[in-house]
Amino acid sequence: MSASYIFGIVAALIVLAVVIESLRRHHLRERHAIWWLAAGIVALVIGVFPDVLGWAASLVGVTVPTNLVFFLSIAVLFLVSIQHSGELTELESETRTLAESVALQDLRIKELEKALADALESRRNP
Template sequence: MNRVQLVSILGSLGLLAMILELIRRGKLAEEYSLLWIATGAVLLLLSLWRGLLDLFAAAVGIFYPPSGLFLVGFIFVLLLILHFSVIVSRLSRQNRELAQDVALLREKLERMTRTDDGKTRGEE
């Protein structure tokens, strides 16, 4: 086992350990962690199984197989960012709707409070 393989195995293991620990502590919701776990697992698999990495590198025309790890890692990072963009879009839409609800409800509340005052105090 050469040095680059050792580093990548340790790196992937570290990433997986961090992800699992964040989930365990409830800081990372399971639904958002699936893609992260997949990233860590694929990187670990390719680090451990050198033959698979060589095969992959040869298939896409990479001369130095460990560079293939970077490519795979990069693709997963792109997917993660895209995934987050989708989530951010959804959150901002929900945020917009909530802000509108607040404005509409606040006006309704003011109106109801005013009518209640009118009833108790009589017409002004």
């Protein structure tokens, strides 16, 4: 086994360890970790069984197995980007709703303060 395969195995194990530790410490949510865990597991399988990459490349008709790795990497990053874009849109909508609610609450508070001040003023000046 060459040094590049050992490097690949070690890198995949590090990725898996970082993702699992981030999950454990609640720095990363489960739905975000799925793609990174999948990528780490695939990298580990390819590092341990390098012939799998050649088999998968020939199965899908890719001449150079490394090109399949690049394509899958880009696909995973694209899916993560789509997932984050959807969540960002959802958070922006929620932020807008909360800002509107706060503005309405501020308006109500100002109206109540004005009504209270008017009521106190009318009691002082009968």
